[in-house]
Amino acid sequence: MALMRILQAQTGFVLTKTKQLQTQYFEEFPEIQVCKGKKNYPCILPNQGHKTVDEALCQAGWPCNRKSYCPYFVDLKKARAASEVVFNYAMWLSSSQYAGMFTACDVLIADEGHELEKEVVKFSSIILRQPHFSKWGIDVPSFLEVEDYAEWAKQMRPRISNGKDALEKQLLELPEVITFEQERMLDSLRELSTLQRALSQVIAAPDAGRWYIRSWKNGSVEMVPVWASRHVRKIFDAAGTKAIVMSATLLPTEQTAKRMGLDSGYEFIEVDSNFDPGRSPILFQPVARLSRKNLEQKLPDLVTALDEILYDHLPDERGLVHTSNYYIRDYVLANSRFAKEMISHEGSNREVIIRDFLDGKGPPVLVSPSIGTGFDGKGDKARFQVILKYPFPDLGDPLVRMRMEEDKESYDYDANAAFIQTCGRIMRSYDDRGMTYVLDGQLSRMFSSRPNHFPKWVKERLV
Numbered sequence: 001m002a003l004m005r006i007l008q009a010q011t012g013f014v015l016t017k018t019k020q021l022q023t024q025y026f027e028e029f030p031e032i033q034v035c036k037g038k039k040n041y042p043c044i045l046p047n048q049g050h051k052t053v054d055e056a057l058c059q060a061g062w063p064c065n066r067k068s069y070c071p072y073f074v075d076l077k078k079a080r081a082a083s084e085v086v087f088n089y090a091m092w093l094s095s096s097q098y099a100g101m102f103t104a105c106d107v108l109i110a111d112e113g114h115e116l117e118k119e120v121v122k123f124s125s126i127i128l129r130q131p132h133f134s135k136w137g138i139d140v141p142s143f144l145e146v147e148d149y150a151e152w153a154k155q156m157r158p159r160i161s162n163g164k165d166a167l168e169k170q171l172l173e174l175p176e177v178i179t180f181e182q183e184r185m186l187d188s189l190r191e192l193s194t195l196q197r198a199l200s201q202v203i204a205a206p207d208a209g210r211w212y213i214r215s216w217k218n219g220s221v222e223m224v225p226v227w228a229s230r231h232v233r234k235i236f237d238a239a240g241t242k243a244i245v246m247s248a249t250l251l252p253t254e255q256t257a258k259r260m261g262l263d264s265g266y267e268f269i270e271v272d273s274n275f276d277p278g279r280s281p282i283l284f285q286p287v288a289r290l291s292r293k294n295l296e297q298k299l300p301d302l303v304t305a306l307d308e309i310l311y312d313h314l315p316d317e318r319g320l321v322h323t324s325n326y327y328i329r330d331y332v333l334a335n336s337r338f339a340k341e342m343i344s345h346e347g348s349n350r351e352v353i354i355r356d357f358l359d360g361k362g363p364p365v366l367v368s369p370s371i372g373t374g375f376d377g378k379g380d381k382a383r384f385q386v387i388l389k390y391p392f393p394d395l396g397d398p399l400v401r402m403r404m405e406e407d408k409e410s411y412d413y414d415a416n417a418a419f420i421q422t423c424g425r426i427m428r429s430y431d432d433r434g435m436t437y438v439l440d441g442q443l444s445r446m447f448s449s450r451p452n453h454f455p456k457w458v459k460e461r462l463v
């Protein structure tokens with residue numbers, strides 16, 4: 001917000017990742033208007049159960065006479081009139097791209113900017129859900145090329161549009177009291193709008209770069225943009241005159257700009273961290289430069305080194321062990337002499353185990369392949385962490401391979417971004433403290449081959 005004042009911006013939008021961060025902004029700057037998505041508001045029509053606004057009848061075009069005092073629409077109106085608004089990424093992307101609201105402003109600030117690319121990829125991905133198309137007698141085909149899908153979508157769109165027109169005609173004169181039959185028709189209308197939008201996205205897809213196409217077991221098809229650059233660029237162009245992407249973990253390299261579709265007209269500004277490097281050292285204690293070839297052989301040495309670290313910290317402190325994958329996780333749990341002090345999770349119970357760990361319940365060491373981002377180990381929740389294996393992306397993922405074939409640096413970039421994120425899990429404020437151990441020698445290779453990927457604060461903390 002201070003940036004907006006400095007830049008003398010009349011209108012400014014701030015984008016954050018979560019609703020909690022939106023609330024934090026509001027608590028610090030009460031003059032800012034918070035704009036949350038439809039899922040956060042209940043529909044206040046009687047007899048609508050627990051429907052939220054995104055499921056409400058008005059979303060299918062029903063002319064609700066409560067709109068003028070419906071909480072979602074009241075807040076939306078306030079946000080549209082406000083000069084400073086804070087959104088979460090999902091809300092802003094859908095309201096600016098689909099609904100045409102909130103397009104231009106003087107300054108767009110993307111907070112937690114390392115999430116921007118991921119959020120845009122998620123938003124721009126298209127899912128053709130077979131069960132939804134089946135209801136209208138349409139089979140989602142299985143093609144390899146996005147152009148074939150675009151042709152198919154051109155043929156299918158009139159069928160969906162005609163179905164929608166016919167329903168709209170039937171619903172033209174709806175009474176205030178809605179019958180069950182009318183409600184069912186309105187739900188169908190909303191579904192048809194969703195399918196129509198998906199088909200329009202597919203028709204436009206060939207002009208938006210390369211896509212990775214994945215078929216699901218139930219016949220649905222997912223299309224993911226290989227790069228977000230064109231999509232992000234479109235958003236910047238629509239947003240206004242200045243965009244500021246902020247993050248403690250953004251890589252200060254041209255690759256970052258390239259991924260946002262910027263080849264000129266940008267500047268990196270690296271601000272000194274107010275965290276004392278002495279309170280959060282990164283101790284590089286390589287056991288080996290791990291690779292697929294030597295991993296099996298080096299695992300015993302890795303666990304020996306891990307046990308020595310745990311011996312120093314237990315039982316007084318709680319900490320994390322990052323394994324990068326479940327294979328290493330299983331080996332650690334089976335072979336560490338501190339296995340009884342460890343807890344881990346599967347995909348299905350991940351949230352519960354993490355919540356319990358953060359609440360100080362259970363064993364003091366959390367072993368996981370997936371807590372390198374979004375984990376808040378502040379204070380005593382986690383005083384140390386051990387990175388066993390450098391967090392390279394999974395080469396078994398076809399999308400990772402497609403990106404690597406096109407841009408070799410991207411593989412290292414994603415690994416280094418994940419590493420930098422992981423380093424930030426246990427040092428959460430200037431008065432926090434925590435030790436990070438790195439046992440994989442790949443870090444030194446990265447430091448020498450990609451020095452410009454590492455922000456200053458990481459370099460200062462490395463011991």
Ligand code: SF4
Nearest residue numbers: 043044056058064070
């Ligand atoms: S405008 Fe009416 S139908 Fe829509 S969410 Fe509000 S109360 Fe429900």
